[in-house]
Amino acid sequence: MRTVTRASGIPRLGAAAAAASGLALGLVFFYAPIEADQGFIQKIFYLHVPLGIVSLSGFVAGGIFGLQFLRTGDRRWDLRSYVAIHLSLILSVAVLATGSIWARASWGHWWLWNEPMLVSFLVVFLMYCCYQPLRFAIEDPERQARFACVFAVLAGAFVPLNFVAVRMAQAVTHPRVLGATGGSMPGSMRLTFLVSLGAMALVYLSLYRLETARKATAIELKRLRRRLEARAATEPRMERV
Amino acid sequence: MPALPLDEAGAYVAAAYAVFVVVLMAYVAIMARHVGRVREDLRSLQDELAHQRED
Numbered sequence: 485m486r487t488v489t490r491a492s493g494i495p496r497l498g499a500a501a502a503a504a505s506g507l508a509l510g511l512v513f514f515y516a517p518i519e520a521d522q523g524f525i526q527k528i529f530y531l532h533v534p535l536g537i538v539s540l541s542g543f544v545a546g547g548i549f550g551l552q553f554l555r556t557g558d559r560r561w562d563l564r565s566y567v568a569i570h571l572s573l574i575l576s577v578a579v580l581a582t583g584s585i586w587a588r589a590s591w592g593h594w595w596l597w598n599e600p601m602l603v604s605f606l607v608v609f610l611m612y613c614c615y616q617p618l619r620f621a622i623e624d625p626e627r628q629a630r631f632a633c634v635f636a637v638l639a640g641a642f643v644p645l646n647f648v649a650v651r652m653a654q655a656v657t658h659p660r661v662l663g664a665t666g667g668s669m670p671g672s673m674r675l676t677f678l679v680s681l682g683a684m685a686l687v688y689l690s691l692y693r694l695e696t697a698r699k700a701t702a703i704e705l706k707r708l709r710r711r712l713e714a715r716a717a718t719e720p721r722m723e724r725v
Numbered sequence: 726m727p728a729l730p731l732d733e734a735g736a737y738v739a740a741a742y743a744v745f746v747v748v749l750m751a752y753v754a755i756m757a758r759h760v761g762r763v764r765e766d767l768r769s770l771q772d773e774l775a776h777q778r779e780d
Contacts, residue, residue, distance in 0.1 A: 523734055524734040524735060525734040525737055525738060528737070528738055528741045531741055531742060531745055532741065535745070574748065574752055575748075577748060578744060578745045578748040578749075581744045582741040582744055582745060585737055585740050585741045585744065586737070586741060588737070589733075589734060589737035687749070691752065691756075694756060695756060698756065698759055698760055698763060701763050701767075702759075702762075702763050702766070705763065705766045705767060705770060708770060709766075709770055712770070712773060712774070712777075716777065
């Protein structure tokens with residue numbers, strides 16, 4: 485497997501993510517108005533919704549990368565798929581936690597089992613929790629990559645289907661943020677939301693690039709060590725010949 | 726439900742943002758440990774190569 489580690493852009497991406505996050509925080513707390521219905525608690529919206537969108541997009545990206553691996557057989561696509569899913573899974577923990585805190589503050593409950601949006605996200609999260617055990621239960625690297633990518637493609641296709649199904653379902657409590665009615669935010673709120681979404685995407689991208697570079701370097705090192713050991717094992721024999 | 730008073734709402738908002746920061750920091754700390762391990766591997770590989778060249 486040929487690995488390419490282009491780590492040169494990571495500090496710049498990290499700096500952009502930090503600057504965008506700072507700007508987003510400034511807009512959230514000093515520019516966006518206090519929402520009339522929920523009050524100050526609505527500030528969680530600017531964290532929770534971008535987190536949810538970015539983590540679900542990461543799952544879909546993992547599926548697309550998996551499909552690329554199945555098409556080309558290039559192991560770099562499998563690595564990209566793995567990192568995208570791994571990172572999205574970690575962000576999903578934050579989505580569930582922040583959502584739960586918001587639910588407690590505005591509905592008086594940590595969790596509502598009759599709310600399709602919450603339960604469907606939990607289903608997606610639990611489904612992706614199976615990805616790593618499945619992946620690492622297979623020892624042969626070639627089969628491991630193939631099985632993991634098949635899972636990534638199927639699960640990645642399930643994410644948008646699930647999203648559409650939930651939006652078509654009757655909402656009980658959870659608002660539909662980006663719909664025809666829920667999306668009609670005032671300009672200042674919309675700007676704050678879009679900047680927060682951009683900042684979250686940059687945070688995700690910089691962590692993704694960092695982990696991809698780290699993993700690719702580790703794989704390259706392992707490969708070099710194997711070559712070195714193989715050379716060390718053959719050289720004494722050649723000397724004897 | 727009516728909107729919560731600012732002091733109570735503030736605690737929930739702070740908790741939500743703190744959860745995100747904690748998750749992010751934990752991830753970065755784990756990544757830093759992994760990068761440290763890769764760096765160690767690289768150093769030992771360089772040492773091995775240097776030994777082989779000397780031999």
